[in-house]
Amino acid sequence: MFLFWSFLPRPLSVCVQSLPRVLHFLLSFREMTTTREGTCCAEMAMVCLTDFEEYAKEHLSKATWDYYAAGADECCTRDDNLLAYKRIRLRPRILRDVSVSDTRTTVQGTEISFPVGIAPTAFHCLAWHEGEMATARATEAVNTCYITSTYSTCSVEEIAAAAPNGYRWFQLYVYRDRKLSESIIHRVEALGYKALVLTVDVPYTGKRRNDIRNQFKLPPHLKVKNFDGVFQEAAGPAGEEYGVPANTLDPSISWKDVYWLQSLTRLPIIIKGILTKEDAELAVEHGVQGIIVSNHGGRQLDGGPATIDALSEIVDTVQGRIEVYLDGGVRTGSDVLKAVALGAKCVFIGRPAVWGLAYKGEEGLKEVLHILNDEFRLSMALSGCRNVAEINRNLIQFSKL
Ligand SMILES: Cc1cc2nc3c(=O)[nH]c(=O)nc-3n(C[C@H](O)[C@H](O)[C@H](O)COP(=O)(O)O)c2cc1C
Numbered sequence: 018m019f020l021f022w023s024f025l026p027r028p029l030s031v032c033v034q035s036l037p038r039v040l041h042f043l044l045s046f047r048e049m050t051t052t053r054e055g056t057c058c059a060e061m062a063m064v065c066l067t068d069f070e071e072y073a074k075e076h077l078s079k080a081t082w083d084y085y086a087a088g089a090d091e092c093c094t095r096d097d098n099l100l101a102y103k104r105i106r107l108r109p110r111i112l113r114d115v116s117v118s119d120t121r122t123t124v125q126g127t128e129i130s131f132p133v134g135i136a137p138t139a140f141h142c143l144a145w146h147e148g149e150m151a152t153a154r155a156t157e158a159v160n161t162c163y164i165t166s167t168y169s170t171c172s173v174e175e176i177a178a179a180a181p182n183g184y185r186w187f188q189l190y191v192y193r194d195r196k197l198s199e200s201i202i203h204r205v206e207a208l209g210y211k212a213l214v215l216t217v218d219v220p221y222t223g224k225r226r227n228d229i230r231n232q233f234k235l236p237p238h239l240k241v242k243n244f245d246g247v248f249q250e251a252a253g254p255a256g257e258e259y260g261v262p263a264n265t266l267d268p269s270i271s272w273k274d275v276y277w278l279q280s281l282t283r284l285p286i287i288i289k290g291i292l293t294k295e296d297a298e299l300a301v302e303h304g305v306q307g308i309i310v311s312n313h314g315g316r317q318l319d320g321g322p323a324t325i326d327a328l329s330e331i332v333d334t335v336q337g338r339i340e341v342y343l344d345g346g347v348r349t350g351s352d353v354l355k356a357v358a359l360g361a362k363c364v365f366i367g368r369p370a371v372w373g374l375a376y377k378g379e380e381g382l383k384e385v386l387h388i389l390n391d392e393f394r395l396s397m398a399l400s401g402c403r404n405v406a407e408i409n410r411n412l413i414q415f416s417k418l
Contacts (some may be wrong), residue, residue: 065392066348069372069385072146077375080231081143085371086314089223091240098346101323105355106414110216110401116278119404120394124340124363125212125285125306127184130160131390132357132405136311136344136365137188137214137289139168139259142239145374145381147171149299150179152374155382157183159390164188164214164365167201168260170235172242177208185214186287190219201243202282210348213282214309215275218290223317226400235260275303287342290317293325294300294334301338308335314367325356332360350392357405358412 074082080128088095120131135156138372142148149171156163157180164186165176173187185206192198202213227233235259237242241248241260248261256263278286291297292312300308310328312321332341332344343356344365356364366389373385403407 073375083227087225090319097323113401115398134162135168136367142170151379153180229350
């Protein structure tokens with residue numbers, strides 16, 4: 018109403034002539050300003066992944082939002098993960114009959130619907146009451162790979178039962194208590210998880226300022242379900258950190274532990290958290306089956322490279338001997354296209370999956386994946402690629418990098 022009266026100082030005749038336009042403006046203004054809870058009930062269209070981010074920011078508690086959004090220290094690496102994609106330009110090809118397109122690919126020999134999977138992120142029950150069970154159902158429905166976090170708020174058994182035909186890998190940390198690591202490896206192997214993803218960038222937890230300010234803690238009704246009962250005893254002088262005693266992870270982990278893991282399991286081992294060609298070469302020499310180029314979404318070392326910037330040197334070193342994947346900052350279909358063009362076999366999304374859960378659980382995550390798939394298909398077609406095999410480095414304008 019205030020806006021309407023503010024039109025009145027103009028001469029009345031002009032106002033009368035403009036009435037239809039004014040009414041149209043007011044109606045569109047009403048639509049534009051309607052929120053999900055608003056009296057007008059016009060649903061906000063979810064068009065891109067940042068729409069889900071905004072929804073999650075608005076609807077999650079501050080401590081939960083801060084936990085998901087956190088980066089280490091000044092968040093330079095977290096933010097650069099996204100900005101680095103915006104510096105890359107494409108070299109599209111034309112007149113290549115893109116009337117039919119195929120986004121399917123394979124990871125470790127298994128077909129998935131497009132080269133985007135779900136990175137391991139902790140505590141999905143903070144975003145949606147069914148937590149990781151909803152994630153498992155969504156990824157099964159979309160036919161892609163879900164890397165289940167050690168720090169799940171549903172157990173590996175519950176996750177497997179929720180989506181019995183889903184394609185899952187299990188993300189592993191190595192604990193000071195090696196028996197604990199051994200037992201979880203045997204559990205996931207028996208449950209049909211298809212690979213172990215060893216996260217190597219957390220000898221200690223990065224300094225996430227807002228989590229410290231908020232004194233982040235899991236609410237009492239949630240637990241790190243995989244180790245229910247194991248950590249019941251008091252956390253000791255070091256206190257509790259993200260649902261487990263602060264000194265649980267083993268900072269002495271080294272390359273020889275890859276051999277130890279290989280002695281325990283026949284599952285493929287994928288190392289998550291490699292950012293240099295030197296470590297990529299060591300990974301190949303130690304006989305692992307894959308690498309995830311990752312900086313933990315910028316939550317560990319601040320000042321490390323954006324993952325898309327680190328990708329090329331690793332792909333060049335590995336020379337196709339094992340598969341190279343990437344996570345960090347993937348938010349659009351053209352980000353996926355750029356990563357695949359630079360040699361990633363598949364990318365994984367972390368925070369956007371949690372935003373999808375916060376929006377509508379299983380349905381919300383499916384929507385996130387469908388939007389990303391549609392955008393990827395469109396970017397492929399607009400750059401002249403009919404299938405994933407046609408995406409290669411010629412698509413990248415290196416002179417701009
Ligand atoms: C809230 C949150 C929890 C995470 N938990 C884990 C974890 O339990 N294990 C792990 O290996 N990585 C974890 N990560 C890192 C992700 O696997 C991934 O590297 C990162 O989220 C990718 O960046 P993106 O969020 O920009 O997609 C976590 C990331 C976030 C944001």
